[in-house]
Amino acid sequence: MRPPHPLLDIRGLHKSFGTIEVLKGIDLAVSPGELVFLIGPSGSGKSTLLRCCNRLEEPSGGSIWFDGQEVLADRIDINALRRRMGMVFQSFNLYPHMTALGNVTLALRKVLKKPRAEAERIGMAALEGVGLAHKAASYPGELSGGQQQRVAIARASALEPGLMLFDEPTSALDPELVGSVLQAMRDMRAAGMTMLVVSHEMRFAREAADRVVFMDGGVIVEQGPPEQIFGAPRHERTRAFVSEVAR
Numbered sequence: 001m002r003p004p005h006p007l008l009d010i011r012g013l014h015k016s017f018g019t020i021e022v023l024k025g026i027d028l029a030v031s032p033g034e035l036v037f038l039i040g041p042s043g044s045g046k047s048t049l050l051r052c053c054n055r056l057e058e059p060s061g062g063s064i065w066f067d068g069q070e071v072l073a074d075r076i077d078i079n080a081l082r083r084r085m086g087m088v089f090q091s092f093n094l095y096p097h098m099t100a101l102g103n104v105t106l107a108l109r110k111v112l113k114k115p116r117a118e119a120e121r122i123g124m125a126a127l128e129g130v131g132l133a134h135k136a137a138s139y140p141g142e143l144s145g146g147q148q149q150r151v152a153i154a155r156a157s158a159l160e161p162g163l164m165l166f167d168e169p170t171s172a173l174d175p176e177l178v179g180s181v182l183q184a185m186r187d188m189r190a191a192g193m194t195m196l197v198v199s200h201e202m203r204f205a206r207e208a209a210d211r212v213v214f215m216d217g218g219v220i221v222e223q224g225p226p227e228q229i230f231g232a233p234r235h236e237r238t239r240a241f242v243s244e245v246a247r
């Protein structure tokens with residue numbers, strides 16, 4: 001059987017900041033329903049790669065195709081692209097003066113022009129999906145960091161994205177709050193969402209990833225199933241990194 005057509009197809013991607021080349025020719029394809037985990041030392045270019053996918057950073061060269069559309073084309077509607085590629089950041093970026101439901105329904109109402117009742121129905125379902133329907137009327141300041149991050153996940157998923165990008169979603173959380181966010185990600189994966197994740201949660205990578213991609217110095221050094229990357233890495237640099245983070 002042929003592998004499914006990639007949902008995201010990155011080819012020869014380069015990114016420089018001034019004279020510093022941070023991405024040096026990345027080829028990466030993500031299939032529908034796949035959870036791909038990016039790991040690597042600090043500064044290896046993981047976040048930059050993620051941010052190039054929805055053009056929060058402008059690549060210096062190469063191509064990105066998403067769902068049959070050329071992401072780097074001049075004529076692309078970047079806001080529409082960003083709705084179809086949901087992104088969750090380390091900081092939750094919720095509006096403090098709006099309730100959880102208000103945050104989740106904002107784009108549905110203001111951008112997609114859904115009537116309030118429909119937006120709220122979709123928003124409640126999204127909050128339900130992350131186990132927070134009972135906090136719909138709470139303001140971000142009344143929620144824990146883990147709950148705020150789950151609201152941010154619900155906000156992205158309410159727009160029914162084709163792909164979710166996670167950029168260190170648990171790094172700002174106290175350790176006891178990490179589990180609930182990882183559970184929301186697990187549930188999303190079980191529902192068939194395609195996910196590209198940058199995170200230092202190696203145990204989660206081992207358990208949940210279909211494929212782990214090890215980056216170092218702006219290139220992909222090695223990729224494979226978690227058993228390979230964590231159990232039997234083929235490249236010396238992967239081996240050194242994995243044994244360091246496993247300590």
Ligand SMILES: Nc1ncnc2c1ncn2[C@@H]1O[C@H](COP(=O)(O)OP(=O)(O)OP(=O)(O)O)[C@@H](O)[C@H]1O
Nearest residue numbers: 017018022040041042043044045046047048049198
């Ligand atoms: N806006 C920017 N301007 C200049 N340099 C940048 C910018 N953003 C990132 N860089 C540099 O690009 C390199 C890669 O950064 P990036 O955040 O992609 O790495 P990372 O692998 O995600 O690291 P970490 O795990 O520490 O988040 C770093 O050297 C960083 O300093």
